[in-house]
Amino acid sequence: MSATGSIAWLAAHEFRLAWRDWRGVITAGGRRSFARSLTVLALIALALHIPAWAIVARFGEDGVTPDIPALASVTIIVILYFSLLLSQAMESVTRALYSRGDLELVMSSPVPPRRLFSVRIAANAGLVSVMALVLSAPFIDALTLAGGPRWLVGFGISIAFGILAAALAVAITIGLFRLLGPRRTRLAAQVVAAVIGAAFAIGIQVVAIVNYGDFMQGGFVMVPGILGILPGEDSVVWWPARAIFGDVGAMTGVLAVAVLAMATVTTTLAPRLGEHSIAATDLGAPRQGRRRTRRFVIHSPRWAMRRKEWLLLRRDPWLVSQTLTQILYLIPPALLLSHNFGNTTGSMVVVVMVLVTVGGQLAGALGWLAISGEDAPDLVATAPLPPGGVVRAKVEAVMGALAMTLGPLVLIFALFTPYHALFAVVGIAIAGSSTLQIQLWFRAQARRSHFRRRHTSSRIATFAEALTSFSWAAAAGLAAAGTWIAAISAVIALLIMAGARSLSPRKAAA
Amino acid sequence: MNQATEPALALRGLTKVFDRPAVDDLDLTIRAGEFYALLGPNGAGKTTTLRMVVGLLPPDAGSVSVFGIDALTDPVAAKRLTAWVSDEPMIYDKLTPLEYLEFVAGLWGIDPAAAEPAARGLMDWLGLLPHANERCEGFSRGMRQKVALAGALVHDPRLIILDEPLTGLDAGTARQVKDVLQARVRAGNTVIMTTHILEVAERMAERIGVLSKGRLIAEGTLAELSLRAGGGGSLEDVFLTLVGESAAA
Numbered sequence: 001m002s003a004t005g006s007i008a009w010l011a012a013h014e015f016r017l018a019w020r021d022w023r024g025v026i027t028a029g030g031r032r033s034f035a036r037s038l039t040v041l042a043l044i045a046l047a048l049h050i051p052a053w054a055i056v057a058r059f060g061e062d063g064v065t066p067d068i069p070a071l072a073s074v075t076i077i078v079i080l081y082f083s084l085l086l087s088q089a090m091e092s093v094t095r096a097l098y099s100r101g102d103l104e105l106v107m108s109s110p111v112p113p114r115r116l117f118s119v120r121i122a123a124n125a126g127l128v129s130v131m132a133l134v135l136s137a138p139f140i141d142a143l144t145l146a147g148g149p150r151w152l153v154g155f156g157i158s159i160a161f162g163i164l165a166a167a168l169a170v171a172i173t174i175g176l177f178r179l180l181g182p183r184r185t186r187l188a189a190q191v192v193a194a195v196i197g198a199a200f201a202i203g204i205q206v207v208a209i210v211n212y213g214d215f216m217q218g219g220f221v222m223v224p225g226i227l228g229i230l231p232g233e234d235s236v237v238w239w240p241a242r243a244i245f246g247d248v249g250a251m252t253g254v255l256a257v258a259v260l261a262m263a264t265v266t267t268t269l270a271p272r273l274g275e276h277s278i279a280a281t282d283l284g285a286p287r288q289g290r291r292r293t294r295r296f297v298i299h300s301p302r303w304a305m306r307r308k309e310w311l312l313l314r315r316d317p318w319l320v321s322q323t324l325t326q327i328l329y330l331i332p333p334a335l336l337l338s339h340n341f342g343n344t345t346g347s348m349v350v351v352v353m354v355l356v357t358v359g360g361q362l363a364g365a366l367g368w369l370a371i372s373g374e375d376a377p378d379l380v381a382t383a384p385l386p387p388g389g390v391v392r393a394k395v396e397a398v399m400g401a402l403a404m405t406l407g408p409l410v411l412i413f414a415l416f417t418p419y420h421a422l423f424a425v426v427g428i429a430i431a432g433s434s435t436l437q438i439q440l441w442f443r444a445q446a447r448r449s450h451f452r453r454r455h456t457s458s459r460i461a462t463f464a465e466a467l468t469s470f471s472w473a474a475a476a477g478l479a480a481a482g483t484w485i486a487a488i489s490a491v492i493a494l495l496i497m498a499g500a501r502s503l504s505p506r507k508a509a510a
Numbered sequence: 511m512n513q514a515t516e517p518a519l520a521l522r523g524l525t526k527v528f529d530r531p532a533v534d535d536l537d538l539t540i541r542a543g544e545f546y547a548l549l550g551p552n553g554a555g556k557t558t559t560l561r562m563v564v565g566l567l568p569p570d571a572g573s574v575s576v577f578g579i580d581a582l583t584d585p586v587a588a589k590r591l592t593a594w595v596s597d598e599p600m601i602y603d604k605l606t607p608l609e610y611l612e613f614v615a616g617l618w619g620i621d622p623a624a625a626e627p628a629a630r631g632l633m634d635w636l637g638l639l640p641h642a643n644e645r646c647e648g649f650s651r652g653m654r655q656k657v658a659l660a661g662a663l664v665h666d667p668r669l670i671i672l673d674e675p676l677t678g679l680d681a682g683t684a685r686q687v688k689d690v691l692q693a694r695v696r697a698g699n700t701v702i703m704t705t706h707i708l709e710v711a712e713r714m715a716e717r718i719g720v721l722s723k724g725r726l727i728a729e730g731t732l733a734e735l736s737l738r739a740g741g742g743g744s745l746e747d748v749f750l751t752l753v754g755e756s757a758a759a
Contacts, residue, residue: 296612296622296629304616308602315604315645376600379661382564383617384589448603 005111010119018123045138052138053146060147066238066245068230074241081135082161083196089128089169090193094186096120096277113274118266121170121273125262128169129162150246157243157251164258167265174269177276301385302393309370309397316369316448348420351413353477355406355424360431360469363402367439370394373448395436402432420480427476434468434497441504464500468493516578518542518669518700524562524572526724532558534724535572540702540717542577542668545695547715548704551753555724556704557597557673564594564671576669590618593667597674599658603647607638607657610646611664618665625664632660636686652683659687663694670694672703676710688714712745720752728752 414421471493
């Protein structure tokens with residue numbers, strides 16, 4: 001048994017907490033059997049090998065010549081994959097910094113903070129590395145099955161990326177802390193993490209749009225002029241890509257860089273993490289705001305309710321990051337629009353569909369905050385508003401916020417094509433109303449700060465929201481394209497709504 | 511109907527059953543301008559009763575009348591006269607106290623010309639004015655409770671109902687809250703308060719009601735309750751005697 005307070009002892013403590021956390025997540029807090037949950041996870045992991053095989057097996061079978069176009073193409077994927085890991089690592093570091101948890105206990109104990117935070121940084125690196133392995137394993141397995149054991153080197157590079165992402169996340173977060181201070185860092189880190197995470201999904205779409213032909217031909221790098229400025233095949237820039245192609249030397253090099261980065265961060269920044277954690281969790285001292293000169297403005301109770309909702313939505317860090325992320329998702333269709341300029345019908349339809357999807361999803365998120373995430377439910381319930389008045393005001397607030405967010409984008413779209421913009425407006429209104437209705441059926445009292453966990457409170461509502469948005473988006477896009485198949489998509493959306501209603505707690509209670 | 515002569519609150523046969531009766535055929539009358547303390551052991555039905563009065567919980571049976579207004583058939587009219595402060599201060603972290611009070615005044619449809627001076631006056635009285643422009647997210651429990659109390663009072667309610675308002679407050683903050691409530695009673699408003707701090711009930715309340723197992727087992731001034739419990743002793747002695755008798759019955 002290791003001595004109490006030693007690195008091994010602290011690591012065992014962290015591992016036990018992480019294990020119980022993970023076990024709690026997969027068993028939904030102990031409501032499901034652990035064995036059954038593991039079986040489901042294993043089946044999902046196996047199922048993920050099927051698309052992975054379809055995507056990469058041919059590269060394993062045929063082999064890939066690691067020339068500049070191939071190395072560049074893989075490097076782009078590596079950057080996107082790394083951005084996802086970095087996003088998760090930043091999320092984890094921010095959570096560790098700002099959650100009070102056991103911090104006061106351990107900081108008041110005789111264990112040196114440097115030791116404690118070194119272990120926490122290492123634990124975070126372990127967590128991100130596991131995530132990196134989980135994400136890459138289906139592809140590496142498929143490549144190994146198709147092309148032999150040299151592809152197993154991919155596991156080493158995944159671990160290296162995990163360690164590097166964790167080290168970089170600590171450095172970025174502490175940099176933000178010094179630059180912006182504890183209050184702003186929380187918001188900035190959350191927004192940066194969300195945007196970096198979105199960059200992964202967006203980047204993949206961009207790659208898919210630009211690379212119409214064979215991926216390894218490198219659609220990007222074949223753009224005239226770019227090939228000439230890329231470094232030679234022996235450059236260290238290509239080490240990660242070479243490692244993925246099975247080069248053990250390159251993998252060892254990347255792993256060494258990652259371990260060195262982690263050692264540097266741990267040595268130099270672990271003590272700072274302790275100080276910053278204390279500063280971050282000691283935000284109790286109120287800050288002096290700007291002196292308000294505006295007089296009270298009061299019109300009607302419903303007006304007051306709408307105004308309050310808008311004020312809170314504007315000041316919600318998670319919503320800001322979610323909205324930014326949703327808007328970033330518009331980049332790929334915009335790219336498609338410019339890429340396909342001239343062949344307008346198809347690309348305009350895609351823009352309609354993306355706008356409607358974003359509208360539906362955003363209305364769902366806003367709706368949860370306004371309807372379920374009411375922090376003063378007693379106050380609102382005891383206010384002299386007629387029955388339904390509160391809900392009406394909240395729905396108006398959400399639809400208003402949706403209009404304010406997406407309105408400018410739709411207006412720009414209308415400058416190009418008013419006809420398609422009209423379908424986008426109608427689609428957004430219907431998809432937004434539908435997801436809001438789902439929120440009303442599934443509303444459950446919660447704190448606004450639980451926004452991130454809203455998906456776990458009702459998976460049925462989450463799926464219904466997403467499927468309804470997609471179905472209305474398809475209906476709007478197809479209608480804009482002038483095909484009657486739009487009606488089928490609309491019927492599917494209505495059926496999903498009917499299904500959600502029949503499964504909602506309110507219907508069950510009735 | 512003359513609201514001036516009507517009791518502030520009249521409950522008749524009020525009943526709520528969860529797994530067992532939480533409030534059991536309760537009759538209670540509280541006069542206008544009275545400071546009334548509702549006592550009882552944990553699970554006696556105090557909070558359930560008050561939540562039914564303010565419209566947060568529908569009763570299974572019985573009636574609730576606020577200044578002669580049937581609160582079950584015309585809840586909006588009853589709510590206009592009532593304020594509710596729960597034991598857990600529920601305010602918006604991202605609003606400043608001033609913005610919170612503006613919102614509450616808006617919900618009750620108060621004229622801004624009257625609401626703003628009232629809000630600033632309350633904040634001054636409760637020592638919140640230096641924090642008027644800070645968001646509530648960094649506030650201590652005591653400060654949050656004071657903001658919630660200011661919100662309850664900004665629309666000048668005739669009936670103020672508080673559930674354990676002094677829980678977790680330091681001595682200074684508790685004193686401020688008590689002073690504000692006593693001033694409201696002096697101004698002719700009615701205060702109904704539940705508390706586990708018997709000394710507060712003893713010193714502040716004109717009449718005290720004791721609930722046990724959802725029923726009103728005793729009611730009156732401290733002297734009347736002492737007599738009922740066999741005479742003498744502090745409110746704590748009286749309370750324990752009454753609750754003990756009820757449990758044995």
